[in-house]
Amino acid sequence: MKTRNLSISLFFLVFLLLPSMSAAARAGVNNSDYWIGKLKRPDKAVMTAGEIEALNRSILEGDGQMADVSVLPDLISGSQLQAWLNEDHLPTPQRYDADGIPLDDGFFAGLAHNMNLSGVADENPVRFGYVIERADIRAFPEVRPVLKSPEKxxxxxxxxxxxxxxxxxxxxxxxxxxxxxxxxxxxxxxxLPLEKVALGEREALGGDGDVIVVTGSSVDIFVDLKFKETVASVPMGAVFYPSKRRFKGAWAIRYPAQGADGLIWKDAYIKKGADVSKGFLPYTRRNVIRQAFKMLGEEYGWGGRDGKRDCSEFIRSIFATMSIRLPRNSSRQAVAGDVRAHEEYEITREDMALALDEAEPGITLLGTPGHIMLYLGERKGTPYVIHQIFGYMDNSRLKVINKVAVTDLNIGSRSKSGPFRERLRSVNAIVKPAMADGDAYNSRQSF
Structure with missing residues (x-):
């Protein structure tokens, strides 16, 4: 009788604990320490400063949209400027405004006129400046949203x-x-709206001394040492030069502002306890994973709209804290560093699966069409990622996540396209590219 009662008690105890055990498992994958704890040498430097500089150069040279602003020429030819202005053609299919109302030909004619293509000269002077408040950079000089369909x-x-x-x-x-x-x-x-950029001399670009790097998801900058008036909230990866003045309870930085004659520099302040770093973080897998998890649960924002992040901006923010300047778009991020597998290389699904099996957690990006993710490792043989994801198809219906989330690669398994694992189009490690005998993804480094 006692044995039977004991068995019943144990049964109910296990039954009651099951929800909490399941929650504990979920809490594990949603904790950066869980993934860091699975690494053998999480604090080993992935690349030296020199190797990071070389990687940044290779990324810059391979991306037609990126630039080192400080070394742009003083004049841009009319043909080059016209080509840049026309990189994005005015859309010909039907488009809609934010209320779902179709946009007419007059709207696009107005856009074309405002682009001022007739104002392009044979030689066009370049002026230099700094963004003084968060600004949306647009394909055309128009602040109103333009949608492919009313539902989007x-x-x-x-x-x-x-x-x-x-x-x-x-x-x-x-x-x-x-x-x-x-x-x-x-x-x-x-x-960009001109009012959000202060223009000055080329010599004003840059600064001296160690930089102050924003390592939190975002950090407030104040105009006063009592921290009552905020001038901006800046995102992870933002970089500022320190002021020559020093204060016990604050980081004093040089902050750009609009003066009577253009760009001026003012002192602004960040609380000493804020999540910032003097100098860039070392490029280690621990730091990458920790930075990623600081944004866990944050709302999705296409193209950085309203100061939020989409999938590629999430990735770019992480690596920016370690002085790695990744491209803005997911398709370009998928070919940064050492490409282990890519659909454009005429590889098989087996090749892609092998690249995933050999992927190094914390430094590997996984790409699907229009999406990019950070690989975390495996749990019980299943690969996991952290990514900023809007949603995925499930049984012909869109399942909205709309935030930074940790998921396995089996999501979407009930859709026509199959699970994310089978949709991979790229696997690349953010390390120096290794090219040998024409093989673009043959390097392996033990971490």
Whole structure:
């Protein structure tokens, strides 16, 4: 009788514990320490500073949208500027405004006029400056959203990216109404509101001393040492030069502002306890995973709209804290570093599966069409990723996640396209490229 009662008690105890055990398992994969704890040498440097610099150069040279703003020429030829302005053609299929109303030909005619193509000269002077408040960089000089369909309100087709305060920008051209500028930034060319950029001399670009790097998901910058008035909230990866002044309870930084004659520099302040680093973080797998998990649960934002992040901006923010300058778009991120497998290389599904099996957690990106993810490792033989994901198809219905989430690669298994694992189009490690005998993905480094 006692044995039977004991068995019944144990049964009910296990039954009651099952939900908490399941929750504990979920909490495990949603904790950075869980994944870091599975690594043998999480603090080993993945690349030296020199190797990171070389990687950044190779990325820059291979991406037609990126630029080192500080070394742009003083003049841009008319033919080059026209080519840049026309990289994105005005859309010919039907488009819709934010209310789902079809846009007519007059709307696009107005856009074409405001691009001021007739104002392009044979030689066009370049002016230099800094973004002074968060700005959306657009495909055309138009602030209103333009949608492919009324149902896709979250995806503004004119939105390129969000440019943070303190980012350098070069003015190449201005709109007919004088309100917009066509700018080259470090990650993309496009249209910015002129009021959000302070223009000055080329010599104003850059600074001296160790940089202050934002390592939190975002950090507030204040105009006063009492931390009452905020000038900006800046995202992970933003970089500022320190002021010559020093304060016990604050980081004093040089912050760009609009003066009577253009760009001026003011002191601004970050709380000493804020999540920032003096200098870039070492490039280790521990740091990559920790940075990624600081954004866990944050809402999705296409093209950085409203200061949020999409999948590629999530990835770019992580690696920016370690001085690695990845491209803005997921398709370009998928060919950065050492490409282990890519659908354009005429590989088999077995090759892709092998590249996934050999992927190094924390430094490997996995790409599907239009999407990019950070590989975390395996749990019970199943690969896991952390990514900023809007949603995925499940039984012919869109399952919305709309945030940074940890998932396995079996999501989407009930869709026509199959699970993410079978949709992979690329596997690449963010390390120096290793090219030998024409093999673009033959290097392996033990971490």
């Amino acid at each position: 309100a979250a995806f503004d087709t004119f939105q390129y990216s969000s440019i943070a305060p303190g980012e350098p920008a070069a003015l190449l051209h201005t709109s007919s109404d004088g309100l917009w500028g066509f700018f080259q930034t470090r990650i993309v060319r496009g249209w």
